[in-house]
Structures are given as C-alpha cells and as structure tokens.
Amino acid sequence: MSDQTTVVAVVLVAVLAVAPTTAVAGGVGTATTDSGVVSADHTGTETACEFPVTATDATGTEVTLSERPERVTTLQPSAAQTMWEIGGRDQVVGVSKFATYLDGAGERRNVSTGGFGGASIEKVVGTEPDLVLAPNSVRNETVTSLREAGVRVFKFEPAADITDVREKTTLTGKLTGNCAGAAETNAWMDANVETAREATADRERATVLYPLSGGFVVGEETFITQMIRAAGGENVFRGEITGYKQVNDEVILTSQPDVVLFGDTTASLSGEQPYDQLAAVQNNRTVVVNTNWLNQPAPRSVVFAVRNLSTGVVPNATSETAFPAREAVSVETETPTATEAVPDTETPTATETAPDTETSEPTTTTNTPGFGAVIALVAVAIAGLLGRRRD
Numbered sequence: 001m002s003d004q005t006t007v008v009a010v011v012l013v014a015v016l017a018v019a020p021t022t023a024v025a026g027g028v029g030t031a032t033t034d035s036g037v038v039s040a041d042h043t044g045t046e047t048a049c050e051f052p053v054t055a056t057d058a059t060g061t062e063v064t065l066s067e068r069p070e071r072v073t074t075l076q077p078s079a080a081q082t083m084w085e086i087g088g089r090d091q092v093v094g095v096s097k098f099a100t101y102l103d104g105a106g107e108r109r110n111v112s113t114g115g116f117g118g119a120s121i122e123k124v125v126g127t128e129p130d131l132v133l134a135p136n137s138v139r140n141e142t143v144t145s146l147r148e149a150g151v152r153v154f155k156f157e158p159a160a161d162i163t164d165v166r167e168k169t170t171l172t173g174k175l176t177g178n179c180a181g182a183a184e185t186n187a188w189m190d191a192n193v194e195t196a197r198e199a200t201a202d203r204e205r206a207t208v209l210y211p212l213s214g215g216f217v218v219g220e221e222t223f224i225t226q227m228i229r230a231a232g233g234e235n236v237f238r239g240e241i242t243g244y245k246q247v248n249d250e251v252i253l254t255s256q257p258d259v260v261l262f263g264d265t266t267a268s269l270s271g272e273q274p275y276d277q278l279a280a281v282q283n284n285r286t287v288v289v290n291t292n293w294l295n296q297p298a299p300r301s302v303v304f305a306v307r308n309l310s311t312g313v314v315p316n317a318t319s320e321t322a323f324p325a326r327e328a329v330s331v332e333t334e335t336p337t338a339t340e341a342v343p344d345t346e347t348p349t350a351t352e353t354a355p356d357t358e359t360s361e362p363t364t365t366t367n368t369p370g371f372g373a374v375i376a377l378v379a380v381a382i383a384g385l386l387g388r389r390r391d
Contacts, residue, residue: 068177200232231309263291
C-alpha cells in the first residue's frame with residue numbers, strides 16, 4: 001500500500017467515526033394530512049409523537065413508519081449517541097463498532113464489517129430492524145442494498161452547524177417515538193451553547209487551528225467551527241477555507257493561531273512538523289478534547305465540546321459549574337440559570353474497537369495534543385485528490 005493510499009485509509013476511518021449528520025424532511029413545521037401522516041421537519045420543542053409519520057431522507061426517498069419502531073439499528077456513532085440521549089437506547093439492537101463507547105452499546109450487535117467499519121448488509125439484516133438510521137457518511141450503495149433486502153432505512157442530510165444537529169435530534173425523536181426526549185435533549189444542548197456564548201461574549205476571540213490527519217484542516221461552514229465560535233474562539237482560516245481542506249506546511253506555519261485544538265486520540269501531532277514550529281504549541285497554548293465530542297455531530301458531543309472549548313480556548317471565562325446540567329433544564333427554559341455541576345451521563349466504557357477513549361466527564365488538557373478525524377463527506381474528494389497525484 002502506498003503512503004498516499006495509507007493516508008486515504010486513515011482519513012476514511014476517522015471520517016466514518018466522525019461524520020454522522022442530520023436530516024431535514026420535506027415540510028416546514030407540523031403538518032397533519034387527512035390521512036393522519038405528520039411531517040417530520042421540525043427544529044424543536046414538540047413533545048408528543050404521532051404515528052404514522054413520513055419524512056423524506058437524503059436520498060429523496062419518503063420513509064413512512066405506521067407505528068413506533070421497536071427495533072432500531074444505527075450505522076454510525078452519532079446516530080447511536082442521539083438515540084441514547086433522547087431515551088431510545090432500549091430500542092437499539094445494532095450499532096457500529098465505533099459506538100461502543102456508549103454505556104451498554106457493547107451488548108448490542110456490532111453491524112460493522114472488518115477494516116474501516118462500514119456496515120455489513122448481512123449483519124444489519126440479522127438484527128431484524130424496524131428502522132435503520134444511516135448518517136450521511138453511509139454510502140448510498142449501502143442504503144440501496146439494505147432497501148433491496150427489505151430493510152427500512154432513513155439516511156440523514158449532512159450537518160453543517162449546530163442547528164442541523166438540533167434538527168436531526170428532533171427528527172430522530174419523531175421517527176423513533178421519542179419526541180419528548182428529543183425536545184429535552186435539544187433544550188439541554190441549547191442551554192449549554194448559550195451559556196458558553198454569554199460567558200465569552202465580551203472576551204477577545206482567540207484564533208483556533210484544528211488540524212486533522214493527512215494535512216487536512218477544519219475550515220468554515222462546519223459544525224466544528226460553529227462550536228469553536230460558540231465557545232469564544234474563531235477559526236484561524238475564517239474567510240479563507242471552507243469545509244475540510246488539505247493544506248501544505250507553509251499554510252499551517254503562516255496561520256500562526258492563538259490556540260491549536262487537538263482531539264485526544266493522537267498525542268503525537270504536537271511533536272511533528274509543522275505543528276511543533278507553531279508558537280501556540282511551543283507556548284503550551286493547546287487544547288485537547290475527546291475526539292468523540294469534537295467530531296460527532298450529536299447533542300452530547302456539542303454539549304461537552306462547547307464546555308471544554310470555552311474553558312480551554314478562553315481561560316477563566318467560565319467553569320464546568322457554570323454550565324447547566326441536564327436535570328436543571330426543561331423544554332420551557334429559555335435562559336437557564338447556572339447550577340451545581342451534576343453528571344450528565346453515565347460512564348461510557350472504552351473498548352478495543354472504539355477509536356477514542358471515553359470518560360464520564362469530558363476533560364480538557366492544555367499541554368498534550370492529540371488527533372482529530374475528518375468528516376466523511378470529504379472522503380471521496382480525498383481519494384480523488386490523491387488519485388490525481390498518483391497520475
């Protein structure tokens with residue numbers, strides 16, 4: 001395998017663990033037809049689910065559920081995480097191998113193939129699902145094969161911002177009969193994002209570089225950059241790079257960010273060129289956040305990423321005790337008040353198959369860098385780019 005092929009493989013593994021995304025159905029607001037079908041395009045606070053429900057997925061397919069699905073299989077970790085957060089974990093019968101950080105996920109069937117963890121058609125069918133939730137990183141060919149095997153699949157649209165994460169959470173709740181849990185989860189997420197924004201609003205914004213594998217960096221128009229901005233930072237490539245782009249060492253060195261952000265799964269980047277030559281790295285102005293929180297567009301990830309980023313990127317702007325715990329937030333709460341910190345989740349279990357090490361409370365360090373993964377939507381472009389280089 002060539003070095004360039006290796007880069008693509010590594011990026012693709014990261015991609016599949018990262019890019020699960022959101023969906024938008026066909027209508028606007030709640031629309032009940034004469035047949036009783038409820039449109040599933042919502043952003044948010046409805047707490048009562050109704051069936052049958054119909055929504056149009058990213059492939060343009062109308063997916064209808066006549067009743068609440070009792071068996072749900074998730075093909076990427078963000079979909080599983082969302083089900084856990086909205087109260088649907090008991091419905092989940094299948095997960096990808098990268099979702100095993102979730103408490104109890106190891107008891108579900110692993111539906112991934114070997115290697116880079118794509119979905120096994122045979123394993124998914126074997127879970128006998130009423131519904132399969134497929135984030136946008138799942139290939140259309142996989143969705144088609146599952147549908148040809150008689151499986152009901154809903155593929156989500158890509159997530160470009162926190163609003164997309166909110167909408168995906170709401171839609172997941174409607175499709176699975178967990179509307180109240182979805183509304184509560186969104187309220188918790190929004191309250192934490194707003195707390196971070198208010199705490200850092202009057203502070204000078206630090207420029208932040210988030211490097212990925214293979215020379216890729218995170219640019220504008222990504223949910224990761226929105227989390228950085230909510231936490232008081234600003235993407236160092238604002239106005240220059242959108243999406244996820246491969247850049248050379250000169251671009252990295254010229255950027256000279258105030259802070260370098262790393263995921264926790266590769267602690268070597270700070271000692272490698274060109275990152276070891278950045279003043280921020282040399283002066284220990286680095287922030288390390290659990291890669292799952294940074295790279296999975298799902299509600300728990302947004303909450304914990306924003307918490308850690310706000311305390312790491314803008315020192316002394318806030319603390320963990322300033323962020324509202326889930327128990328302190330209700331759907332009706334518009335401006336949550338700070339409460340004593342309460343654990344929001346159970347302790348996830350780290351396993352050999354999980355790409356990241358999980359803890360019950362996400363931690364931020366300010367001196368040891370790690371590695372972040374690339375969003376799946378760029379995988380094909382990466383392969384094409386490197387393919388052209390081989391030519």
